[in-house]
Amino acid sequence: MVQRLVRLGLVRSERYRGARLTAAGRSAALQLIRRHRIIESYLVERLGFGWEDVHDEAERLEHAASDDLIARMAEAIGNPTADPHGAPIPTASGEVDETRLQSIADLAEGAVAAVVRMSDRDPEFLRYLDGLGIRPGASVRVLERAPFAGPVTLEVDGVRHAIGTSAAAMVYIRRNRR
Ligand SMILES: [Zn+2]
Known part of the structure; x- marks a missing residue:
């Protein structure tokens, strides 16, 4: 599962190395990815950041933002389905496009x-x-x-x-x- 998530870009292997990802872990990982990708999208769409500059900003903000803030950011930019780099954004209920490209x-x-x-x-x-x-x-x-x-x-x-x-x-x- 971890390998699959890593392959899909859903988890960073270094952060979860040696860990076994349970269903709850997968759901938590998907929500963190959702936060990260919504923040990236918002920074590009609303604040005029270049797509090359948003990853590090999102890494810092993804843990600090409340669920409500993330929901409002997503709403404000029309609930995008992909981030500025084309990566799929998991839905609030944890569905994600896992098509292997x-x-x-x-x-x-x-x-x-x-x-x-x-x-x-x-x-x-x-x-x-x-x-x-x-x-x-x-x-x-x-x-x-x-x-x-x-x-x-x-x-x-x-x-x-x-x-x-x-x-x-x-x-x-x-x-x-x-
Ligand atoms: Zn990123």
Whole structure:
């Protein structure tokens, strides 16, 4: 369960290492994730923060905010279903979209996909993606894949970019039918 939650980005493995997550633990973890992602969304939507700056702010605020404050923040921005990095926001009753996503690194040459979410841990990485136009909702086409984990050449909303395989593996997509 922990592995699954970790894979889904629902828990941070270092924080729960060695712990067994019970149903109550899972529900508590989902509520903490809900808080984190609502705070991130609110900071971007209402306070004009850049998407690369909100993760650390949310880490600090997620434990301090009351349930009422979180509910009002969510309400004020129209109860979003995904945070600024595209990660699903669990509902107040603990439902979350657990669809397992592929990454750009899983795409073959010629594949077209829509960017859904990306890792939000590193502000530099988010700034880098932003500069390339790789945000949730962007359309990417794989033009070329170099062998031996070489660069992946992409067309992003009509512009050509080459990115490393490790960066490609941190950008999750939904494949378009061709
Ligand atoms: Zn975050």
